[in-house]
Amino acid sequence: MTANLLRRKLDNDEAEITVVDKSTDHFYQPSFYLVPFGYLEPDQSRNINDLLKPGVEFVHDAVTGVDPDGQTVSLADGDDLEYDYLVVATGHRLDPSAMPGLTEAWEDHDDVYPFYHYEAALEMRDALENFDGGTFLVTQPDTPIKCPGAPLKMTMLAEDYFQRQGIRDDVEVIMTRNAEHHFGVQPYRDKLYEIWNDRDIEFKENFSVEKVDPDAGVVYGADGEEIEYDLYAPVTPQFGQEPITDNSPLTEGSEDGEYVTIDKHTCQHDAYDNVFALGDCENAPHSKTAAAARKQAHIVGKNLTSAIRDMPLRAEYDGYAACPLLTKKGKALIAEFDYEGAISAPVESKMNWIMDVNVLPSVYWDAWMKGYDPLP
Known part of the structure; x- marks a missing residue:
């Protein structure tokens, strides 16, 4: 762009x-938490040469x-x-080896899917279809991560998916983060707590992942706490x-x-x-x-x-960031904020879902990546 x-x-x-x-391929990374549930089709990449304007040289x-x-x-x-x-x-550079046991868990087991990797997001589709109950766990690393809302979206979409599959009563849904809260910006944080409380989604605060034991199906915290899982969607540690x-x-x-x-x-x-x-x-x-x-x-x-x-x-950049928080199929709230604080109201709506899932991918490929932007 x-x-x-x-x-x-x-x-x-x-x-x-x-x-x-x-790489010659550019991926639409927001699809990675949508593909597992079938809300976007897997083919979400383009050849970089097709995205660049004439007069821009590409070196592979x-x-x-x-x-x-x-x-x-x-x-x-x-x-x-x-x-x-x-x-x-x-x-960011994704480094699964920075979380002891994660690489082995992903490569050698069929219940661990670090969905920030495109391959894992694809593989997770079948795993969700075959999942019939147990503990669904999402964890976050201690490092900064791109799209901090993605773990929350994965958690909420999974809970809604289990509800739609008729197995919600048989599933415990847990997300962890090594912080006091699951989302850093108000008033979106309180709205999310309200949604999670209504839907019985558990948040474990101040949980730092120490290692994964894929044979036992256990994630160990730095303080000695253990969380057993039956289906695990970890966020990979990320670095420069x-x-x-x-x-x-x-x-x-x-x-x-x-x-x-x-x-x-x-x-x-x-x-x-x-x-x-x-x-x-x-x-x-x-x-x-x-x-x-x-x-x-x-x-x-x-x-x-x-x-x-x-x-x-x-x-001057004012720190603007936005995070479409998909709360369930057909519903989303948009968190918008800058260096000064929140900009938009924490309102769930169908229109927010349509904008993020049905409209933005085309805008991304056909306008933003081509250097056009109706709302700069």
């Missing part, structure tokens, strides 16, 4: 624009490091790409991408060394004026959602264009 926005703003003689990605290779002093990006094939300006949008965290100085100064340090309003790096970052890879204090990255794409597009034209950076 950022590359296409820049291509629209900048003449061909002003800038050559190159996108580097180790893995980035191995960034030298902002030499203004080069190193690639796995041994080449270096030189740049005048750099946009870092590398997102290693080429950025280990082979560049762009994350130096961030609290844990995992995130590119930027000005939270301009999205410009705090040490390198010709580097910008957006999305899940940077340290601005916003929720890591697609809605946030979408808003930041406009800011980066405007400010990078100004930088190229030797003009002041005037565009």
Whole structure:
């Protein structure tokens, strides 16, 4: 989206624009908690070449490091790409090995599905169809995660699914988080507590996953607490991408060394004026959602264009993030907030469901990814 926005703003003689990605496929990640229930079909990816505007070059290779002093990006094939300006949008790295026992549980057992991985989301469809009762468990890691609402959506959609399958009385639904509350922003938090209490969904606060024992079907907490499961949907631990965290100085100064340090309003790096970052890879204090990255794409597009034209950076990101919280089939509430707090009211409606499930995927592919946005 950022590359296409820049291509629209900048003449061909002003800038050559190159996108580097180790994959040729771009996935619609919000589908990963919808596919298991059949609310979206599995084919939710596009070839990157089909998304980029003419005049944007695509390099299919893995980035191995960034030298902002030499203004080069190193690639796995041994080449270096030189740049005048750099946009870092590398997102989160999913690392199941960071949760002891998770990789074995996923690969060797048929009751564990870390649904942030596309393959696991697909596999979970059959598991749900065959599930006839027991404990359905969703856990979250201690690391920051992209789309913090996704575990709640998975939990609520699963509870509703069991109700529709006629087995709800035979299922205990539990979600954990290593925090006091399951959602960080009011008034959405209280509305969700109301929904969960009405539907007998259990939330275990301050639970830090220590390890998974797939043979016993048990998740162990750091404090010694044990939770048995019959069907388990863990959120995988997530980190910054290693080429950025280990082979560049762009994350130096961030609290844990995992995130590119930027000005939270301009999205410009705090040490390198010709580097910008957006999305899940940077340290601005916003929720890591697609809605946030979408808003930041406009800011980066405007400010990078100004930088190229030797003009002041005037565009400012206000911390906007949005999370469509799907509460059951046909119902959703939209949580919208920025650096200052909540924006929208916590109202469940059918229209919110239609917008998220039936409308947004097409808008995502046909407008946003192409660099068009009716509501920038």
